[in-house]
Amino acid sequence: MSSTDHVQYANQTAKSITPIPLSSKPSFGAPEDPENSWTRSGQGASKTACIRTFGCQMNVHDSDRMRRMILDAGYAEVNRYEDADIVVLNTCYVRENAVDRVRGHLGELSRLKREGRVKKFALTGCIGASGESRDLQRQFGIDLVLGTHNTYELAEFVGLPGMEETHTPELPGTEGEHSAFVTIMTGCNYKCSYCVVPSVRGRMSCRPMENIVDEVHGLVSTGTRYVTLLGQTVDAWRESGKRFCDLLERIAEEAPRVWFTTSHPSNMEDRTLRLIGEKKTLVKKLHLPVQSGSDRMLKIMHRGYKSERYRRKIEVFRKAVPDGTLSTDIIVGHPGETEHDHEETLRLVEDCRFDSAYIFKFSPRRGTEAAELPGTPPERVVQRRFVEVLRAVEQNAFENNQKKIGSTEEIYIRYGRNPEEGNAIGETWSGHAVHVQTNAPPGTYVTARIGSAGPHVLYADPAEANSGDRAPRERPR
Numbered sequence: 001m002s003s004t005d006h007v008q009y010a011n012q013t014a015k016s017i018t019p020i021p022l023s024s025k026p027s028f029g030a031p032e033d034p035e036n037s038w039t040r041s042g043q044g045a046s047k048t049a050c051i052r053t054f055g056c057q058m059n060v061h062d063s064d065r066m067r068r069m070i071l072d073a074g075y076a077e078v079n080r081y082e083d084a085d086i087v088v089l090n091t092c093y094v095r096e097n098a099v100d101r102v103r104g105h106l107g108e109l110s111r112l113k114r115e116g117r118v119k120k121f122a123l124t125g126c127i128g129a130s131g132e133s134r135d136l137q138r139q140f141g142i143d144l145v146l147g148t149h150n151t152y153e154l155a156e157f158v159g160l161p162g163m164e165e166t167h168t169p170e171l172p173g174t175e176g177e178h179s180a181f182v183t184i185m186t187g188c189n190y191k192c193s194y195c196v197v198p199s200v201r202g203r204m205s206c207r208p209m210e211n212i213v214d215e216v217h218g219l220v221s222t223g224t225r226y227v228t229l230l231g232q233t234v235d236a237w238r239e240s241g242k243r244f245c246d247l248l249e250r251i252a253e254e255a256p257r258v259w260f261t262t263s264h265p266s267n268m269e270d271r272t273l274r275l276i277g278e279k280k281t282l283v284k285k286l287h288l289p290v291q292s293g294s295d296r297m298l299k300i301m302h303r304g305y306k307s308e309r310y311r312r313k314i315e316v317f318r319k320a321v322p323d324g325t326l327s328t329d330i331i332v333g334h335p336g337e338t339e340h341d342h343e344e345t346l347r348l349v350e351d352c353r354f355d356s357a358y359i360f361k362f363s364p365r366r367g368t369e370a371a372e373l374p375g376t377p378p379e380r381v382v383q384r385r386f387v388e389v390l391r392a393v394e395q396n397a398f399e400n401n402q403k404k405i406g407s408t409e410e411i412y413i414r415y416g417r418n419p420e421e422g423n424a425i426g427e428t429w430s431g432h433a434v435h436v437q438t439n440a441p442p443g444t445y446v447t448a449r450i451g452s453a454g455p456h457v458l459y460a461d462p463a464e465a466n467s468g469d470r471a472p473r474e475r476p477r
């Protein structure tokens with residue numbers, strides 16, 4: 001799977017990292033795809049560094065911060081471990097095989113260090129914050145282990161003095177890039193049975209609205225054209241009487257293109273769903289993880305809602321945003337999941353007609369409640385359920401995408417033209433991923449007619465460039 005695809009499904013046996021959806025920055029290559037990794041020539045720098053990112057957008061964003069420190073310290077960024085003086089592995093801990101994968105990389109780095117090719121390497125992110133990190137440090141001779149709250153300590157590792165004050169969690173994303181992530185909250189107050197996030201990221205902490213607005217304003221004034229608001233449960237954001245919808249409205253007035261992820265069904269307000277339909281600058285796509293269609297499983301998972309409530313939210317979204325796209329996360333094979341529960345999930349998939357879904361096989365995580373629960377279905381049953389859910393999602397997605405054929409769309413170019421395939425990858429205002437023949441650079445818009453469609457992407461006819469911005473960036477302050 002290339003990092004330029006709109007990755008839609010995650011099978012824990014196939015790919016261990018959490019998929020990075022289309023909204024991720026093109027500049028950060030997926031770890032398993034070194035050709036697509038980002039290289040900076042580092043004006044005359046003699047020191048080199050390599051950053052590999054595993055996991056979700058929070059990790060991509062954290063890597064962005066660390067990348068700035070590394071560049072500030074005078075390193076040039078390189079793709080390959082063997083070309084790097086220092087290496088940073090920024091990791092994900094959500095599923096067990098994520099750790100297995102990182103072990104492989106740590107083994108290779110440990111060998112390169114023994115051979116004197118890599119000078120030192122660091123392990124950061126969610127695995128760094130986990131109990132397992134000390135064992136890994138001993139086993140592989142890792143030079144520095146950092147969690148998710150203290151990434152500023154990397155400054156010393158790369159030879160920058162006194163960075164604690166500047167590299168706080170408030171540090172903005174990279175300015176001047178065409179798209180940027182803006183963290184609005186960290187941590188999570190839920191306790192889903194299967195999830196390690198609360199233990200590695202801590203409890204929810206919301207950034208003040210003015211602080212977020214200032215960052216977005218700064219980014220937009222230096223050329224950012226697409227802002228993604230980021231957090232584990234962004235719709236839980238609040239600040240003295242203000243809620244996520246109020247923040248989203250402000251940001252939608254500040255930036256020319258805005259999206260947000262991830263949302264929790266229990267926090268999602270109807271007025272937020274309506275706002276997506278109303279505001280021209282909001283991308284009309286909603287990622288709302290459901291995890292299961294069975295009320296019994298939702299209870300065991302401690303999700304805090306029933307499937308009926310989720311369906312009602314989707315109804316409101318479909319009505320308020322008729323041309324919008326909807327994606328979700330589903331876990332198959334959680335302990336206790338029966339055939340009946342699985343059928344309930346299939347029924348929900350049919351009813352909600354998702355445009356895409358990340359489907360995960362349950363992975364027991366140390367320290368979570370589900371890891372201790374009995375009744376994990378056998379692997380062959382889990383595999384069959386996985387395929388059944390996948391097929392149901394793909395069938396619906398394919399039918400939904402077919403309806404776009406013949407429409408003329410304004411497409412935001414996310415990834416510039418790939419010389420081999422001849423296509424750029426963009427996104428419509430409805431949130432569809434589109435392959436389009438154009439030389440338009442990332443961050444610009446083209447207008448094109450949709451010629452064909454598959455279950456994952458649309459294919460547009462050759463396109464003309466246009467401005468496409470829905471304009472608030474020009475607004476005087």
Ligand code: SAH
Nearest residue numbers: 094194195232262289329330360361362363
């Ligand atoms: N905060 C977000 C997502 C957190 S992790 C939310 O609550 O929706 C991203 C996704 O990984 C989850 O939605 C879930 O579907 C999946 N996931 C998390 N832990 C998992 C586990 N132990 N096994 C399998 N999938 C898991």
Ligand code: SF4
Nearest residue numbers: 188190192195197232
């Ligand atoms: Fe994990 Fe649940 Fe929090 Fe999402 S809401 S981060 S799945 S505990």
